[in-house]
Each structure stands twice: as structure tokens, then as C-alpha cells.
Amino acid sequence: xxxxxxxxxxxxxxxxxxxxxxxxxxxxxxxxxxxxxxxxxxxxxxxxxxxxxxxxxxxxxxxxxxxxxxxxxxxxxxxxxxxxxxxxxxxxxxxxxxxxxxxxxxxxxxxxxxxxxxxxxxxxxxxxxxxxxxxxxxxxxxxxxxxxxxxxxxxxxxxxxxxxxxxxxxxxxxxxxxxxxxxxxxxxxxxxxxxxxxxxxxxxxxxxxxxxxxxxxxxxxxxxxxxxxxxxxxxxxxxxxxxxxxxxxxxxxxxx
Amino acid sequence: xxxxxxxxxxxxxxxxxxxxxxxxxxxxxxxxxxxxxxxxxxxxxxxxxxxxxxxxxxxxxxxxxxxxxxxxxxxxxxxxxxxxxxxxxxxxxxxxxxxxxxxxxxxxxxxxxxxxxxxxxxxxxxxxxxxxxxxxxxxxxxxxxxxxxxxxxxxxxxxxxxxxxxxxxxxxxxxxxxxxxxxxxxxxxxxxxxxxxxxxxxxxxxxxxxxxxxxxxxxxxxxxxxxxxxxxxxxxxxxxxxxxxxxxxxxxxxxxxxxxxxxxxxxxxxxxxxxxxxxxxxxxxxxxxxxxxxxxxxxxxxxxxxxxxxxxxxxxxxxxxxxxx
Numbered sequence: 247x248x249x250x251x252x253x254x255x256x257x258x259x260x261x262x263x264x265x266x267x268x269x270x271x272x273x274x275x276x277x278x279x280x281x282x283x284x285x286x287x288x289x290x291x292x293x294x295x296x297x298x299x300x301x302x303x304x305x306x307x308x309x310x311x312x313x314x315x316x317x318x319x320x321x322x323x324x325x326x327x328x329x330x331x332x333x334x335x336x337x338x339x340x341x342x343x344x345x346x347x348x349x350x351x352x353x354x355x356x357x358x359x360x361x362x363x364x365x366x367x368x369x370x371x372x373x374x375x376x377x378x379x380x381x382x383x384x385x386x387x388x389x390x391x392x393x394x395x396x397x398x399x400x401x402x403x404x405x406x407x408x409x410x411x412x413x414x415x416x417x418x419x420x421x422x423x424x425x426x427x428x429x430x431x432x433x434x435x436x437x438x439x440x441x442x443x444x445x446x447x448x449x450x451x452x453x454x455x456x457x458x459x460x461x462x463x464x465x466x467x468x469x470x471x472x473x474x475x476x477x478x479x480x481x482x483x484x485x486x487x488x489x490x491x492x493x494x495x496x497x498x499x500x501x502x
Numbered sequence: 503x504x505x506x507x508x509x510x511x512x513x514x515x516x517x518x519x520x521x522x523x524x525x526x527x528x529x530x531x532x533x534x535x536x537x538x539x540x541x542x543x544x545x546x547x548x549x550x551x552x553x554x555x556x557x558x559x560x561x562x563x564x565x566x567x568x569x570x571x572x573x574x575x576x577x578x579x580x581x582x583x584x585x586x587x588x589x590x591x592x593x594x595x596x597x598x599x600x601x602x603x604x605x606x607x608x609x610x611x612x613x614x615x616x617x618x619x620x621x622x623x624x625x626x627x628x629x630x631x632x633x634x635x636x637x638x639x640x641x642x643x644x645x646x647x648x649x650x651x652x653x654x655x656x657x658x659x660x661x662x663x664x665x666x667x668x669x670x671x672x673x674x675x676x677x678x679x680x681x682x683x684x685x686x687x688x689x690x691x692x693x694x695x696x697x698x699x700x701x702x703x704x705x706x707x708x709x710x711x712x713x714x715x716x717x718x719x720x721x722x723x724x725x726x727x728x729x730x731x732x733x734x735x736x737x738x739x740x741x742x743x744x745x746x747x748x749x750x751x752x753x754x755x756x757x758x759x760x761x762x763x764x765x766x767x768x769x770x771x772x773x774x775x776x777x778x779x780x781x782x783x784x785x786x787x788x789x790x791x792x793x794x795x796x797x798x799x800x801x802x803x804x805x806x807x808x809x810x811x812x813x814x815x816x817x818x819x820x821x822x823x824x825x826x827x
Binding site for chain 1: 599603604620646692741742786787800801802805808813826
């Protein structure tokens with residue numbers, strides 16, 4: 247099976263975020279970046295499918311030069327090669343544009359399966375995968391917990407709300423968005439890291455793909471949300487804070 | 503021009519988010535000076551359409567077809583695409599359910615648009631609609647505007663609007679039969695199922711102590727368990743804890759787990775991703791203990807302690823035991 251994994255690099259989970267001077271994005275200068283967590287699970291699902299059924303895993307990323315670090319990590323974990331659509335200014339693109347770039351870049355690849363995480367931890371639109379499927383004319387399913395290969399098709403376990411699930415049968419080629427936490431993520435081995443250095447990373451630009459940036463939806467302002475609730479932060483030493491909390495719960499809120 | 507709100511039903515039962523989205527649509531419609539219509543799709547939805555028509559909106563479209571009885575992205579996208587092309591609404595508003603996440607991006611793409619997904623609020627500025635979305639798991643907000651002509655698409659987060667003050671009315675119902683072909687539906691879904699019987703009904707608990715990623719490893723769970731015991735409450739968890747198998751799935755609170763509203767909810771080492779918040783924000787008193795002062799959980803907490811849970815929680819257990827004598 248030839249599997250393409252759409253992977254995004256995002257600010258590390260515990261980052262302290264500040265908005266940039268224009269107030270339309272965040273200050274990136276002193277941030278650490280990592281593979282978007284749901285995408286890491288998509289990569290893991292792809293590697294497991296390859297181990298079981300053979301084939302090839304190709305990583306596909308749109309992002310600035312810094313994203314190369316996440317690509318190398320994916321290659322070190324076992325992906326066979328990568329396509330990096332280099333774009334320094336992601337703010338010029340919306341989901342439709344990004345999905346359009348990705349779709350164009352893999353048109354000639356003819357994959358059996360495309361996997362992405364179900365959403366990005368930064369913008370969180372949760373739709374790049376589905377939009378890509380529509381642009382490529384492929385069937386899709388979202389929030390996938392397990393993938394089983396059949397003859398010319400797959401059977402997936404899809405999460406519904408409130409603890410419900412369903413199985414769905416989908417003909418190949420298809421696109422799936424993968425849920426976080428469905429399995430254990432592997433670490434890159436020393437051997438994997440060494441091997442990654444010789445693996446192919448194909449670099450493309452939007453211009454080479456013949457796609458011009460356009461925005462049908464735009465972010466006009468990014469800001470720290472205003473509190474809707476009065477939160478009392480209990481300070482002092484740990485001991486004082488704990489004692490104060492118990493007092494508040496007993497005599498203020500009367501829940502103890 | 504008008505606002506079209508897509509209501510969601512499963513096996514004849516409304517998704518509770520449908521009417522929150524209707525409330526959002528009515529507010530937006532009033533502020534933009536546009537009429538609001540609703541659509542509900544399924545195999546047979548006449549009864550549900552009649553229920554929806556009892557609210558103060560213009561019209562309800564009952565989108566009926568045997569191929570809509572079971573949800574598939576292909577059939578739902580085609581059915582709503584046809585309705586939207588006919589109606590040409592300014593804005594299509596949907597509840598941000600798992601189903602909407604599955605088909606609405608595809609539907610918007612058919613029109614060359616991007617779904618403004620998971621919006622938590624709106625305002626009208628200079629005659630134009632501004633939607634508010636959360637970024638970085640709720641750490642930041644963004645104002646989002648549509649840059650293209652109608653139709654535009656947005657989905658509304660659970661709990662963002664209140665459905666309890668919807669005005670009654672008498673809307674007309676029109677039954678619409680979309681043109682669908684079985685051969686064009688590529689996915690084959692099976693019957694929905696649940697993994698296991700739920701042994702723990704968290705929704706009945708008065709006090710819940712919930713643990714998140716901050717606990718770092720399974721061996722540390724007893725630290726928080728002791729707090730639950732001291733308070734006489736149930737132990738619960740955010741999704742990553744249950745995914746790791748550190749606590750059983752039946753103790754998960756959030757959109758994929760249980761929805762709870764106890765008298766006291768203590769969130770320990772939980773940053774407060776929206777998937778968790780929707781499951782507990784109705785709690786009467788919320789306490790958050792987290793080392794990150796900027797964690798979104800503090801946005802909805804009544805009381806907060808910023809600090810290392812491994813120091814704070816044992817101290818808290820001692821103080822509770824002292825107070826209870």
C-alpha cells in the first residue's frame with residue numbers, strides 16, 4: 247500500500263504564546279515546534295499498516311523551512327520519503343488553499359490511502375483532510391480509531407459522540423483523518439535517525455505547483471480571550487493556598 | 503438573502519446542539535436583517551420538521567430521501583448542496599457535531615468556500631459578520647471574516663449559545679426530495695455500537711475530581727485518587743489519561759466521554775482543551791489546579807491554584823482532612 251501522511255508542524259504543546267505586533271498571528275521567534283499530535287498518530291497508523299501489508303509511507307508537509315525538522319523526525323521514525331511544500335508565509339493561505347497545494351503535489355503519486363490527523367492543535371479548523379479528499383475526488387472518513395485492510399477497500403472504526411462508534415467500509419483510494427491517542431507512538435531509533443539523512447525530501451513551492459494564494463476566509467485579529475468568569479486565584483505558599491481553597495469551598499461555595 | 507441553519511437528528515432524536523445553533527442563527531439573522539430558515543435531513547423527518555416549525559423562523563425544509571436514513575458524507579453533502587444551490591442563502595450555519603465535522607468541509611468545498619468551524623460567538627461590524635474561533639486549544643481567540651461572496655459556512659461550538667429562550671412561532675414546512683443515487687455513495691457504514699457497558703455513572707456524582715496530562719505517569723494516579731477519597735467524590739479523567747489506559751474509558755469526561763454537572767468539579771493537571779470543557783462546564787463550582795497560569799481551564803474556574811500538582815494536591819488532602827476533623 248502506498249500511504250501519504252499529511253503532517254503539520256505546530257508550536258509545542260506547552261508553549262507560552264504571545265500575539266505578534268500586527269495582532270493577526272503569534273510571535274514565533276522564541277517558540278519550539280513539534281509534529282501536530284494527531285498527525286503523529288496518523289504517521290504511526292501508516293507505519294503500522296506498512297509493516298503489516300508492505301508498501302511505502304510518504305510524508306507531505308506545507309510549511310516554512312523550520313518544518314524540515316519535523317519531516318526529518320518522521321523519516322527517522324520510519325517514513326520512506328517526504329514532500330515538503332515550502333511556504334514561509336502560511337498567513338496568505340486558508341484551508342482551501344493549503345489543501346489545494348497538498349492535493350496538487352500528490353496528484354501524480356496515486357496513493358492508495360491518505361492519512362492526516364483529525365485537526366491541528368494550532369488553528370484547529372479540523373478540515374484540511376476532508377477538503378483534500380473532496381479536491382481529489384476521494385471518499386473519506388473522519389475521527390478514525392482503527393484501520394483494517396480488505397481487498398481493494400478498508401474497514402475503519404469511526405468514533406461518534408458520547409462513547410458510540412461505527413464501522414465503515416470504504417473503497418480505496420481513500421482519505422482518513424486519525425484520532426489522537428489510538429495507539430502508542432514509536433520513538434525514532436538511533437539507526438532510524440542515521441538512515442533518515444539519506445532519505446529523499448522533495449522540495450516544492452506554490453509557484454512550481456501553479457497554485458496562487460487566495461483567502462476566502464481570513465483571520466482579522468488574534469487576541470487573548472476575555473475572561474467570562476471571575477476566577478479567584480489563591481496565592482501564597484502551597485499550604486496557604488490549600489487552606490484558603492478549603493475555606494472557600496466550605497463557607498463560600500458551601501460544597502464541602 | 504437568508505440564514506440557513508442545518509439541524510441534526512439521529513434516529514429521530516435531535517442533537518441537543520441543533521437548537522443552540524438555531525438560537526445563534528436567529529441572533530445573527532436579526533442583526534444582519536435576514537430571515538432564518540432551517541433544514542433537517544433524514545429518511546423520514548416530517549415529525550421533526552413540524553417540531554422545528556414551532557419556532558420563530560421563516561421556513562423549515564424537510565429533506566427526505568431513503569438514502570439519507572443512514573448518514574454518509576456523500577449523500578448528506580449532495581442533498582445539502584442541492585438545497586443551498588436552490589435557496590442561495592447568505593450563510594449556512596451548522597452545529598459543530600462529529601457528523602458536521604465529517605461532511606461540512608466537503609460541502610463548503612463544493613462552493614469554493616471554507617467552513618468557519620467551531621465558532622464560539624459572533625458580532626456584526628460594518629454590516630459584516632465577524633465570527634470568533636478558538637486557536638491553540640483555547641489559549642487564544644481569533645476574529646474570522648468571510649472574504650468571499652455568499653454562500654458562506656460556519657459551525658457552532660456546543661454550549662456557545664443558549665437554546666432555552668427560543669421564541670415560539672409558526673413556520674411553514676416544505677418537503678424536499680433531493681436527487682440522490684445509491685451508486686454515488688461510496689462508504690458503507692455499519693450499525694453504531696458501544697464498547698462496554700458503563701459501570702460508572704459520573705453524571706450522578708456530586709463531587710468529581712478529574713485528572714489530566716499533568717499527572718505525567720500512571721503510577722502517579724493515586725496522588726489524585728487520594729484527593730477524590732478525601733472529598734468523597736468520584737475520580738474522572740480527561741481523554742489522554744483514558745487513551746493511555748491509566749484509567750478506564752468509562753471515567754472519561756468530555757465530548758467523547760460523559761457530560762457531567764456536579765456541585766464541585768476539581769480539575770487537576772488538565773489544561774482545558776475544548777473537548778474536555780464541553781463535558782464539564784455546567785458544573786456548579788469549578789476548581790483548577792495547574793502549573794500553567796495561562797491554561798484555558800482557568801478561564802472557566804471559580805477557584806484556581808497555580809502550582810505543581812504534586813505539591814498542591816497532598817497539601818489540599820491534608821487541609822480537607824483537618825477541616826472534616
